[in-house]
Amino acid sequence: MESTITVNSSREQMIAEFHRVRQFTESLCLPLQQDDYQIQSIVQTSPPKWHIAHVSWFFEAFVLDHFKTNYKPFHPQFDYIFNSYYYTHGMMHPRPKRGLLSRPTVGEVYQYRAHVNQQMRQLMESVVEEEWEALAFRIILGLNHEEQHQELLLMDVKHNFWSNPLKPSYRDDLKSMPAGTRETRWVEQPGGVHSIGHSLEGGFAYDNETPQHKVLLSDYRIADRLVTNGEYRAFMDDGGYREPALWLSDGWALLQREGWQHPLYWEQRDGEWMQYTLGGLERLNSHEPVCHLSHYEADAYARWAGKRLPLESELEIVLAQQPVNGNFADADHLHPLPAGETGQWYGDLWTWTASPYAAYPGFKPLAGSMGEYNAKFMSNQMVLKGGCCATPAGHTRASYRNFFYPDERWAFTGLRLAEDV
Amino acid sequence: MESTITVNSSREQMIAEFHRVRQFTESLCLPLQQDDYQIQSIVQTSPPKWHIAHVSWFFEAFVLDHFKTNYKPFHPQFDYIFNSYYYTHGMMHPRPKRGLLSRPTVGEVYQYRAHVNQQMRQLMESVVEEEWEALAFRIILGLNHEEQHQELLLMDVKHNFWSNPLKPSYRDDLKSMPAGTRETRWVEQPGGVHSIGHSLEGGFAYDNETPQHKVLLSDYRIADRLVTNGEYRAFMDDGGYREPALWLSDGWALLQREGWQHPLYWEQRDGEWMQYTLGGLERLNSHEPVCHLSHYEADAYARWAGKRLPLESELEIVLAQQPVNGNFADADHLHPLPAGETGQWYGDLWTWTASPYAAYPGFKPLAGSMGEYNAKFMSNQMVLKGGCCATPAGHTRASYRNFFYPDERWAFTGLRLAEDV
């Protein structure tokens, strides 16, 4: 179910939406054993317990503390241990040590969530009318923030579980997937001046999607589906991981240092390629989109294929022509599916673009600590578009700018080709 | 209660002792929340869950698998994930990643324990008479092994909890400690030829305590109690951590790299020295023995005091003259106490000696994988004697050789002075 909540929504609508999003976070944790809440397998991942506490802290630090007079935090040190990166807000527990916090316990963290929920409900019911719009803005931001952590939680659980030699599955009842694939179709796009970014009328967007502005492009075409495992295996079989001419310099150095020979989560057992999924170790399906690639691998594949990755602007323009439908978290696959007949545009996998994550012309970050949400990461990262199979439905849009470092692979990332006409 | 079990004990006695030791492990875990079972704060510590599974694996791998025909392990991969360091036995999960195993869950590990207990009881009851002595030897080794992990579990929990900024306590009901101290008394010992090490008649000992052999010593004297917090503070106040002439070269390099200025677990709050204990953060008591020192700090203190650390042989000779009484885990302090009138010889803190951990003349390790228990660590480590406040009563003796790397501080370690006459 997609959110249509805005700062003009009624209090009832907002309370319902708040409840819905908060509830979905908890539903994602239902398959977890208590032990699973504690794991941080690499520095990029966070323990599930930390995620569900941190998103509550966000409401404490940026909503309750601002709008409730003399708000007393649930616990005096949670501000320290559940702040993620808001330096302007205060000091924080070091990120690599999130997995060492056995206390608060899972039970206490759920109490914390309940406390925040109850305080938020009270606030939403009682705040004076003059403050409502400002409050609503912060709540919507907080809910979008929580949705981001919903997809991160799934990505992190996947890595945590995969790190265990027992290779446990997160779910054994995920919806099964259709077989079959089809040829790529190329969507032709005329160049010229186009508008990208988010116009402020169009509902919620992050500050980094603004301002809407014009870009000048040449003619191009773009694939209507993601590259598949079968196609990627052809690249591997052709020596893709052994040919330096295909790789960006930093990627080649990394490949050699880490001994990369295939995407993350792939392994060979008895001569057959397997892939770890949230449903456990599965035989590799050639028709599914190849996933858990770094930017370097995506870029090398594109060069090998004689194509290139799309620019962010090129992809955004095409996305804006499509309905925001696709294989999102709500579809309950939690794994990318082969492309259907109508094209593969949203969901499935965040698509690497050729565009470094940088500010749009005229960009102004939000004021105060909120300005740390997106702007300070505009260095060394690449833009990804479209959402993935772990993204909550309604969370993404054409102008949405996700970003990861080019060496990161634990996210649900994939690859789509483009070329000049 | 101290064990007097030997290979000549009856089956009933052995079954009772097996039950007692296994039970004590579980009692140490009673204060833990389920979240606490999962933490590995540094590479030296292991998660409690891992400890309690590993000691059960020991019985599977080295007892059940040898004495039960066609023994089928509880789980096919536990041999991989709960092997600690027995390379000759097989491959193992990397030590630094023990904290990443959310599965098996705590519940499953307790099932594993119960299964092993039941299988062991059956084996002890049913094994043929000719195999009893060989079996009894392995069981006694396995129980001593489990007792070692009991004290490690307490040391590890202490470090895990201290790593949490909330500084939780492991127990709030530890027995309180008497105040007051007294002057050190010096025990004079004549040199000459002395016998150290373990004679095989005297009950269980590890292979590294054998063979009993003669050493030639000069006259010496040895302090009858440990150095106290108050005495150590005088060293600190005199600039002990800033004077390179007091330090071994490797120790000084470490001190500078890590910024050491005091023992582990000390901190200043509002100008007052505090110390983290298993009962939480406490005001530092000057009369208690200083603890959680590296060998380098112990050695530097001794040099500053114009004395030296005792040799292992010097200390063993004095220990052999004393009853094996003291502040062990059963006393339920889990913290070192000020010295009493009769001297402080066993318990409280493992005492660093000046002796590198090396083989005794004529030493032969146990055969097979059991030979990896002690012998392969005879490099770069120092001997400690006497047991500590986390050692199960009955586990230690004069000839017992504990060993740690000279830079390690998370164990319950302390310091006793000696000098030439």
Place this chain on the structure above:
Amino acid sequence: MESTITVNSSREQMIAEFHRVRQFTESLCLPLQQDDYQIQSIVQTSPPKWHIAHVSWFFEAFVLDHFKTNYKPFHPQFDYIFNSYYYTHGMMHPRPKRGLLSRPTVGEVYQYRAHVNQQMRQLMESVVEEEWEALAFRIILGLNHEEQHQELLLMDVKHNFWSNPLKPSYRDDLKSMPAGTRETRWVEQPGGVHSIGHSLEGGFAYDNETPQHKVLLSDYRIADRLVTNGEYRAFMDDGGYREPALWLSDGWALLQREGWQHPLYWEQRDGEWMQYTLGGLERLNSHEPVCHLSHYEADAYARWAGKRLPLESELEIVLAQQPVNGNFADADHLHPLPAGETGQWYGDLWTWTASPYAAYPGFKPLAGSMGEYNAKFMSNQMVLKGGCCATPAGHTRASYRNFFYPDERWAFTGLRLAEDV
């Protein structure tokens, strides 16, 4: 003296130009002691001996070997030890170990240079007419390559000498510098569609400057001079290095890890700010441009000043309106100078832009190993424009794209402000 050599130049002109550039490299080494040729103070720098051998290797590997039948290399292993990063050409000595090559000696490397010069002269005189243009292209590329290493050699020597606690000077006879400064003047530029990049008629350019293409900009203004030491000190005095809100996330993490509190080469002696220069340690001159900044520092300063860094395209458009004059290596200052009345556009310092180094639309790298020259570095680096006081005159131009990682500071880098109108 500026080069006007093109593929249409005569053989005599080319021979003269080849001689001029090769000679200039050696003249830069005249102030070096033989010991100085050997130093590699950080992985980014190379020993002078390596530089002067590597630029000769370039002519061996990419010219002589291609155009001379059965060319026999000067030494069979120089291809291994003096290849910098051309993986498609062959294996190479690891970059961090360039400082460990005491052999070949300095004398042998000069023999190598002489040999290559003599072979190249012979080739230029004797090649058949049909091959001349292809040869001329490669020679021009090789000479531009050597000029890049001329400026790197100066940057590297500066870092190498600074790393020595004796703080030796490279030259004691550098031309002295005028005092005084002046206010910044702002150059207003209209937005709209502009052309950037290099048109292939306009003389030599690297592949990364092509193709010429159109960009769409908003109105902006740009400072006509670099930010000065005095202005940068105001940022420092205002707590610029302590305020996380001013910094990109990766920059802040780096600042904390490295303890950055000022630009590279600054230090305080007796309360006064000093700066290491190629002429030795000097009192800091407030009127000179601030130099040896990382991109993070440049970006933080701009944010503090309420401005921003210019886009590459914005700066290129203004540069294209200016004559290519300025304080280049030939001026023999080897240090940035205060801005003169006519503006400070070329020379002095490479200016950080806000633009990540990425491919232009339609970009095609050179074929073969030459394609590794620029393209593979299009990841994680930022564009700099304009040249610096160590750049050989005639080497730079408006479309020139230099690039460094945002954390690098040993190059002659500086900062110019821009803002939206």
Place this chain on the structure above:
Amino acid sequence: MESTITVNSSREQMIAEFHRVRQFTESLCLPLQQDDYQIQSIVQTSPPKWHIAHVSWFFEAFVLDHFKTNYKPFHPQFDYIFNSYYYTHGMMHPRPKRGLLSRPTVGEVYQYRAHVNQQMRQLMESVVEEEWEALAFRIILGLNHEEQHQELLLMDVKHNFWSNPLKPSYRDDLKSMPAGTRETRWVEQPGGVHSIGHSLEGGFAYDNETPQHKVLLSDYRIADRLVTNGEYRAFMDDGGYREPALWLSDGWALLQREGWQHPLYWEQRDGEWMQYTLGGLERLNSHEPVCHLSHYEADAYARWAGKRLPLESELEIVLAQQPVNGNFADADHLHPLPAGETGQWYGDLWTWTASPYAAYPGFKPLAGSMGEYNAKFMSNQMVLKGGCCATPAGHTRASYRNFFYPDERWAFTGLRLAEDV
């Protein structure tokens, strides 16, 4: 030529000996190119330039500065850059950065040496009689110190040159070596009380060799020659580097981390084993002693052979029965030779013992900064005995205690077997 100099030697004798030792250092540098003086291939090695300056600094800091009124150092910062590790003397340049000091130049360092020589000669001629003995003691210490650096210089040059892919030789005129080997003969030694260490009447010794004291040993036998390359290859061929049961735990971890499969300086070319020597890359000679082993490899070999390494005391007792003859630096092989008929006791290779380097009972270090010479290294290192082919003749003796970390391999180290009777 061996030194017989003592504190009772005449001034003329001392001046002659001073000259002889200083001269020998310089003669070792004759084969070096100026470039070679600058290299530090690993943190353990020092550049030759640093060695020859440091040994001069020793005379400045510990002799001239003490015995000459108002002695003005040759250069005010040499005390900082050429202090090796005397923290109580003052601050020093970091060891890993010794290779970055292109200044002072080689020429300046030779001037420094000449200056110190001239000042020392003047001091030896002019010091008042009452100070002579104290001065003589310091000079003898300084000359022994310089001899230690002579052998280190050769070891370091070997590693530096080997690190160069050109594999240059240090000398092409080293004396050739006789072929042939012979069986090991075992020297039987009775146990009981023996005296080891240095009695102060017997000429110069380092503080760590004192006091002479008694040890109690069991009967043992010891091999009269070193283990050969041929014998070591049998260990390798038997899987010695793949069998964890043979290795100390720290050694096995290192072997796996570094991928060790053979001693340092060995490599296979076209299926044949080669060994890098100071004369360049040579075919491996089965009859020569195996060299450049870590303690871990020596220990693993001994375990594989069913023997053990000798204790320091065991070996010292046998050494004390032998004349101090052997293959020392003066023999001009600079490589170990096959054992002769009279046994192989001194020279060839420093022999690893099973004894950690620790203080003798009653040990007192020298007073002041001289006390940092040996004592502070009594941690984590192992004793080696006997000298090697790079040791100056006359420098070693039975009681001499050399020490290296068990993982170090660049020194001329070898292996001799022992066993209990």
